[in-house]
Amino acid sequence: MSxxxxxxxxxxxLYSDYLFNYTITRVNDRAIAQDLVSDTFLAGLKSxxxxxxxxxxRTWLVSILKRKVIDHYRKINSNKGxxxxxMSYNADSETEGDWLEERVADPFDKTAEDQIENTxxxxxxxxxxxxxxxxxxxxxxxxxxxxxxxETICNELEITASNLWVIIHRARTAMAGCLEKNWF
Amino acid sequence: MFMKKFMISCExxxxxxxxxxxxxxxxxxxxxxxxHTFMCAVCRQHSKNNTKLTQxxxxxxxxxxxxxxxxxxxxxxxxxxxxxx
Numbered sequence: 093m094s095x096x097x098x099x100x101x102x103x104x105x106l107y108s109d110y111l112f113n114y115t116i117t118r119v120n121d122r123a124i125a126q127d128l129v130s131d132t133f134l135a136g137l138k139s140x141x142x143x144x145x146x147x148x149x150r151t152w153l154v155s156i157l158k159r160k161v162i163d164h165y166r167k168i169n170s171n172k173g174x175x176x177x178x179m180s181y182n183a184d185s186e187t188e189g190d191w192l193e194e195r196v197a198d199p200f201d202k203t204a205e206d207q208i209e210n211t212x213x214x215x216x217x218x219x220x221x222x223x224x225x226x227x228x229x230x231x232x233x234x235x236x237x238x239x240x241x242x243e244t245i246c247n248e249l250e251i252t253a254s255n256l257w258v259i260i261h262r263a264r265t266a267m268a269g270c271l272e273k274n275w276f
Numbered sequence: 277m278f279m280k281k282f283m284i285s286c287e288x289x290x291x292x293x294x295x296x297x298x299x300x301x302x303x304x305x306x307x308x309x310x311x312h313t314f315m316c317a318v319c320r321q322h323s324k325n326n327t328k329l330t331q332x333x334x335x336x337x338x339x340x341x342x343x344x345x346x347x348x349x350x351x352x353x354x355x356x357x358x359x360x361x
Contacts, residue, residue, distance in 0.1 A: 100360075101357070103353070104346070104349060104350045104353055108341060108346060108349055109341055112341045113336075122345075126341075126345060126348075126349065129349065130349055130352060130353065133349075134353070134356055137353075137356060137357065137360055210336060213332060213335065213336055214336040217332070217333065217336060235298065236330075236333055237333065237337065238342075242298075242300065257291060257294060260294055261291065261294050264294060264297075264326060264329060268325045268326065268328075268329045271329065271332065272325070275328075275332055276325065276328055
């Protein structure tokens, strides 16, 4: 029955980006998101025996994370034991006391829809990255997402610059092909 | 003579296009590239797709864990992992 194996040694490398992206769009605070992801991994570790292998590891971890996010909101809303939804419309002290109408966001700014699209895009990019050969994905990520210098990558992986550009080119072509259907 | 210097192959044009995505192409390379894409429809399309890919990735960048954050996460998790094994 168990089609999926569990192996916590690789969790951070494989899933931390995906889970972080999932969390950051829901809690909107980097520090809190990081804590929640970390908590999720620890909780996963503790309840590893309960993993039945019906879903993939990632799905399983996301389901834990979901509970963690809900718990987080529950906690901040019950600080005084009141069933009250606490929202700070604007944390900025400069605008404190302004009427809400004056604080309405710029309609051309980020909207909820953008946020959703952003999450979907990030997941799509993640999926496409995981389809690339390992070395290509690693180099593409270092160069494009983490913004490493060409030299740094070359030194670290002991490859030549022209070698790097060939790999980047292949990765970019593959990524563009993978994202083409939905995102171009 | 002049033409020979500025005529580049599609391969080279692709290489410059990749470099330009990371702002690493020189001015001379860019001129060569512009000249090439002026004539070559395939490279024009490729350049368009390539730029779009850069834009897409740029738009999600804020949502990514930084290297130091990832490291931090990793060390704290590994401590816990050792207790479990």
